[in-house]
Amino acid sequence: MAVCFSQGSDYYSDAASDQEHPNLILTKEGVKQIRAHLGSIPLFDETLEKVKAEIDAEISQGIDTPVPEDYSGGYTHERHKRNFLVIQKAGVLYQILNDEKYAKYVKDMLMQYEALYKTLPQHPKTRSYARGKLFWQCLNDANWLVYVSQAYDCVYNYLSEEERYKLESNLFRPFADYISIGNPQFFNRVHNHSTWGNAAVGMIGLVMNDDDLIHRALYGIKNINLDKTAKDDDGGFINKDGKAGFLANIEEPFSPDGYYTEGPYYQRYAMYPFLIFAQSLQNKKPELEIFNYKNGVLLKAVQTLLNLTDADGEFFPLNDAQKGMSYYSRELVTAVDIAYHNSDDAAGFLSIAKEQGQVLLDDSGFSVALSIKKGKEKPYQKTSINLTDGPKGDQGGVAILRQGDLELVFKYTAQGSSHGHYDKLSFSLFEKGDEIIQDYGLARFVNIEQKGGGNYLKENSSWAKQSIAHNTVIQNEISHFNADYEKGSKHHSDLHYFYVENDNVKVVSAKEINAYPETEMLRTMAILNGEDYEKPFMLDIMKINSTSANQYDLPFYYFGQILQTSFEYKTPEILKPLGNENGYQHLYLEASAKRDADYSKFSWFNNNTFYILTIVTNSNDEFLFTRIGANDPEFNLRRDPALILRRKNCTNTTFVSAIESHGSYSPVSESAWNSKSNIKNLKVVLDTEDYTGISITNVKGNTTFFITANTNAAKDATHNITINDIGYKWTGPYYYK
Incomplete structure (x- = not known):
């Protein structure tokens, strides 16, 4: 039976969900299927080989978690950004290849961040309306937690109970509290920034089975008095009608056709947290039927995004948009794979995935690669x-x-x-x-x-x-x-x-x-x-x-x-x-x-x-x-x-x-x-x-x-x-x- 999405719904009272790991974007059954087919699914195998070479090179260079000091493009910013991308890939490699060196790498990096984070003040750069700790803005801190949550899920059972307690007490809960309760002007909004924050808090909540964090992610922070006239660093105003949380960020910015009001460039950027958190909820809390929310608008949004590209797959530059961004981006690889995995009639997605030349190393990517091997793809038709x-x-x-x-x-x-x-x-x-x-x-x-x-x-x-x-x-x-x-x-x-x-x-x-x-x-x-x-x-x-x-x-x-x-x-x-x-x-x-x-x-x-x-x-x-x-x-x-x-x-x-x-x-x-x-x-x-x-x-x-x-x-x-x-x-x- 579907669970109501109303504010204040208390569906967590049945408490402890199964603590099998992984259970976010990878599942135990998915890992079993992937391992059984290794070497026989070309697109998946090619992606796996490329990612393995990339992460092996990173491991050989050691781990660097520098004290943050830069804006975007500076060394410390780019290093921490690189770290969250790398640690997520290392986590899935551990699950797929069952090679302990990847789990150890994830563990060692997490422990370095645990030691660093508890010493950090706010980031020294002061431009943002919501300063992070690892990064100059909470948005990038949320990026970090979305990816690192997936890595933690992959090595959860590799770590001892004491190690998990240390990470959760000193890193993950303080991190989630800081970007939410500590920065409600960032978290309690309807904006792509907040979507990342909601997904970050919700995903780490799912890994830790923390009902408070999951509820906070879905519905926002209650009883928070915000300055209704405060502007963010983009010139936008904080949401005035009190709506907040992941569900509000699905409800408000998306039209029934799946168009995201900020424009395709930011729709592309936001689709990663929308879909990666939705897939995690689907795997961990299937009773929510998240992909049916607002008449399945998240899956419609992927179709819409693909239609908002030119003949080369580049997004039309409406509103704030960097030209050249396309459906070859990592966000759209994620979107296409998850949309196909959760859609009944989406063979056209397979031709896009084939053009992208890579898939996610998870259940959805495996589903796409297997279907391509079976020749199920059809040309994706963009029409007026x-x-x-x-x-x-x-x-x-x-x-x-x-x-x-x-x-x-x-x-x-x-x-x-x-x-x-x-x-x-x-x-x-x-x-x-x-x-x-x-x-x-x-x-x-x-x-x-x-x-x-x-x-x-x-x-x-x-x-x-x-x-x-x-x-x-x-x-x-x-x-x-x-x-x-x-x-x-x-x-x-x-x-x-x-x-x-x-x-x-x-x-x-x-x-x-x-x-x-x-x-x-x-x-x-x-x-x-x-x-x-x-x-x-x-x-x-x-x-x-x-x-x-x-x-x-x-x-x-x-x-x-x-x-x-x-x-x-x-x-x-x-x-x-x-x-x-x-x-x-x-x-x-x-x-x-x-x-x-x-x-x-x-x-x-x-x-x-x-x-x-x-x-x-x-x-x-x-x-x-x-x-x-x-x-x-x-x-x-x-x-x-x-x-x-x-x-x-x-x-x-x-x-x-x-x-x-x-x-x-x-x-x-x-x-x-x-x-x-x-x-x-x-x-x-x-x-x-x-x-x-x-x-x-x-x-x-x-x-x-x-x-x-x-x-x-x-x-x-x-x-x-x-x-x-x-x-x-x-x-x-x-x-x-």
Whole structure:
């Protein structure tokens, strides 16, 4: 019978669960099966051999547990981080190979930490809102305990009762108490930091069979008075509604679709503690049915994460995100293996695991490797998808349109907690895993000590989070919500429609009404396919209604070399910042131009491919050629370019543009193919409260029309309108023909 997850449920009263070890990520039965199949499961055996070589090398070098003194990237930080990764692997090697040298290594390292920890004050670096002891922040201390708990579980029965008592009394319980009761501002929150803390306390509690620690991990600390206005080091506020603990961290940040509100980069980071603790609970407390909690959202979240990757498996850089992070990371190896192990129909996970080229050395990794050996894998299919945001799925979302080699990522989410950026209705565009139109990501050199101790740089707030750093409309050079975290956290964009049933048309449309006072923005983005075009292309319609006249900027952060423009531009003799604040102070103005036609073209070249932006222009429009890097004396920002369309003194206006990818260039034969635009003319033929119609004429003279319903976008809604004496009738949110 399933156990209720309600706050205060006292399911521990039946007390002593079986103290067989291991029982977290490895089980006694799992170890038995693994040992029986050693040498016959290729992927598992290959992983085991690599890990064995790695740990044997570490053992030969001896154990170093230095007195902590560094930020991220410094020697002591990296050594303790390396230690917790190594000790976990040594523990599983002991169980699988039954070789005492690995158990002794784990024991010796644990005893060194026992001797060290009881002498440690708070870490000497003071930047964090919650300082650790081994590390500069409690977050990393929690990382340590999550991994070390697994090692302790593996050698539990190898140690004597006296040795276990010594470790638990002087190291593990004090450690768990310090990162929880000692730092409630870290532990009692809804945030990826707290998820690590909850998992750390819960996992060591499971090994020690400590019901108080397990309950604390699941439900948080009760009767703790927190400063509701206190900010963490990321600028986020402590949870104000009293919810805390592992279950609250599943309930609140995840939408029913498995989207994590902080964005895929931090979802990837948080999935390790979510799934490793969940697997431990499943093995030790199966009556909790943890993988069924919130309709199985943890397993859905793995599917969601995989869909939030480009063709190369790299996560789309929404909000704070380091580019290049991918499903080859150790967190996603863990996520894929555990998700497969606990899912009924997940053969697609096996193809990802095969690409990853490694598995966990535990029950779930063995399950994956055995299934791959049996040939059960199927290709993992990434499709166009709309992912809701918010605990109930009613706080905006992220849509991904996939057509051919193009992937369009459209963000209309909630704020995204303290890692969120101020960029409603923004987009980025990819082709074969390469960025065509980029999102900047975060301003941080993760774990590179020379750059701010490996932590967030001040430019993360002054540039990366500001709206001008993204491909969305900025009004009067002010960021959305004036870059105010509390205001931004109260609002989200709303989906107008998402329609991908047609093979030739993939469309998403969303509305934002709170980013600026008395201003509404409706953005409709489509990937269109037509027989007269070499490849699918992107169409973008941004409709703005305001009660006052404003200046609007629409940037396009492209990569590559400018080839040609349909307008003449002027370059200044001296580079100056484009503005004074809200991110504009970080943009150099390299050139500018006035609009000289009803539509304009801008072409560039990147990765031996040609790209062209065609954009409808009004009489007062300006083009601004900019480059990131102004007011950046320490060179913390990348020097990336952008083209900005500026429109002044407008109340209601509509931006319409198209982006084509076409042709190719061979450096070997020095030949270019299809280097010119296929679009001859782009025109707004109708723009009312209810409809916006666009005509697209190609170089062959053939014209197609795309009409979007701005108000009634129901799938069964019928529309009948006239444009230039021609009638258009259709059912659904858009017309394309």
